[in-house]
Amino acid sequence: MRIRKEDIPVILSIVLVGVLVYSSLFEDYIKSFLAVFIFGLGWLGRKRIKDKVMSHVSDLAKEVKENIGIADMSKFREFVPSEVFPLVDVLEKLVEKVQEKEIQKIEYDMLLEQVKEFELVKKEMVSYREKINKMENKINYLQLIYDVTSKMASTLDIDSLSNLIVRSVSEKLGIENFAILLKEKDVLEVKAVWGFSSNLRNVKFSLSEGVSGLAFSTGQVVYIPDTRRDGRYLYWKGEYAEDGSFLSIPLKYRDEVIGLFNFNKPKVGAFSEEEIELLVKLADQAAIAIKNAYLFEEVKNLYSSDPMTGLINRTTMIKKVEELISMKKKFSFVLFDVDGLRQINMRFGYSFGDKLIVGISNVIISEIRAVDIASRFGGDEFAIVFLGADSVKTMDEIKRILQKIRSLGENIEISMSGGISEFPKDGKNIREIFESADRKLLLAKRIGGGIILSEHNGKQDEKRDS
Incomplete structure (x- = not known):
């Protein structure tokens, strides 16, 4: 049996009392008094030692409670009675379980942080991918504009130029229906078509008629996502009866509107912002080419026709x-x-x-x-x-x-x-x-x-x- 630290004062008091009893130095009543006093000191010492041990155990318990994830239960064995060792064993098991849970929680938290970091990196990668896609689209758009404008420079004949533009733009962008309208005196006349019936060619609109007239007179892009819901849309004066999306873009040379790009798609809301932006840029380039063709025609007429009569010379x-x-x-x-x-x-x-x-x-x-x-x-x-x-x-x-x-x-x-x-x-x-x-x-x-x-x-x- 292990002697506990707090029992030592009691054992010493018992030994001293035994020595006192067999001693002949004192009278019996003095021996009795001294024996009681020595026993009292022994018990008092025991109590003080036990209180100190319990205080230490309390501090250990508080430390374990506050830091259960890293607590060392082996220290309890130094201060608690052996009778409660089984209880300490149970507590050690419980603490080990708790510590395992804490470790798992820490690992889970670390994993969660890694997942969060991964998601953040993934979002950044998606963002970069989107930016790269936008840059690639812009590069493709610029290439498309360059290709189309390069072809525009190949002719100065109005009819040939108009047909070249509708063909090039429609083939490059996959647009189903495209027509160019140019101002001829006091009307807008369909000069070239792609996808539409040939009956549409040479159809004329007044400068303020329908959606085309609105785009021409205001010089602003007019987009109708659903032609069924806009009474201004004239269905090309009955030559094109299908509904869907309609887009009209003015051809502006400086502050002068010289014509229109008109587009139809069979689906509702079929034109994206990026596509409209691209078509506006193409219209700007086309307006320059068409205006140059008109100027060339005027110069050619000066040399080929009689200015008074308009007949050729x-x-x-x-x-x-x-x-x-x-x-x-x-x-x-x-x-x-x-x-x-x-x-x-x-x-x-x-x-x-x-x-x-x-x-x-x-x-x-x-x-x-x-x-x-x-x-x-x-x-x-x-x-x-x-x-x-x-x-x-x-x-x-x-x-x-x-x-x-x-x-x-x-x-x-x-x-x-x-x-x-x-x-x-x-x-x-x-x-x-x-x-x-x-x-x-x-x-x-x-x-x-x-x-x-x-x-x-x-x-x-x-x-x-x-």
Whole structure:
């Protein structure tokens, strides 16, 4: 049996009392008093030692309670009675379990922190991936803009350019329906289409009509996610009846709106913000290319047409006749002028004479066919090419035109003289064709004017302008 520390004072007091009892130094009553006193000191010492031990045990218990995850239960054995060792064993097991749980909790917390860090890294990676995707999309968009604008630079013809744009943009972006509308005088005219019926080409809208008119007049992008819910949408004047999404983007050159990009998709809400942004940028580039084509056309017209009448000039007529001859196309060439225009100018003034020239030009433009070619050949001279017509048919046509011209004169009589040459009968090249018509014109003048001369079947045919 192990002697406990607190029992030592009691054992010592018992030994001292035993020595005192067998001692002859003191009387019996003094021995009794001393024995009681010694026993009292022994018990008092025992109590103090036990209190100190219990205090230490209490401190250990408090330490275990506060730090149970790292507490050392073996220290209890030094201070508690052996009788309670089984209880200490049980407590040790419990503490070990608790410590295991604490370790598991710590490991779980560490794992949780790692998971949180992983989720954070994952979110950052997703964010970076999104940024990279956006950058890749922007690069692709810039590449697309570059590709399309590079193709735009390949032509300065309005019709060819419009068709090239709708094809390139639609193929690159997979857009189902795309049309370009350009301002022509006081209307918006469909110039090129992709995906739509060909009937849509040349359809015209007023500058304030429908959604297109709104986009044109305000110069702002108009997006209709669902055409069924917007009464302004006109379904292309009945040429396209399907519903879905509609997008209209103005073509702006500086502050001038010159046309529209119009898009249709069969799905509702089919255009994303990124796609609209890209199409706006493409529209800006297209507006520059189209404006340049218009400017080129204007410059070309300055060199190829007569500014007063709008008819092509002599140089352009020569080129067109040369092209017809190279293609071996049959045609008749008419050269005619106004009789006595100098006297008319002297009598009524040059302003009147200019108005007469413009009036004659307007009659010619309104009366000839689309395949025929009219020119102000110089001064009061005009030339017309009647494609596919012989001199007989041409004589009938020119007589009809001259009758219309005569009606222009209210206070004066207007007459014209001219000559007709036929290709290839009257000449094999442009010099022979022009000289043949010019000779007949001069002959008509010498005869007295008001006559159109032609030759067929070997005989000269004369028809007076009457």
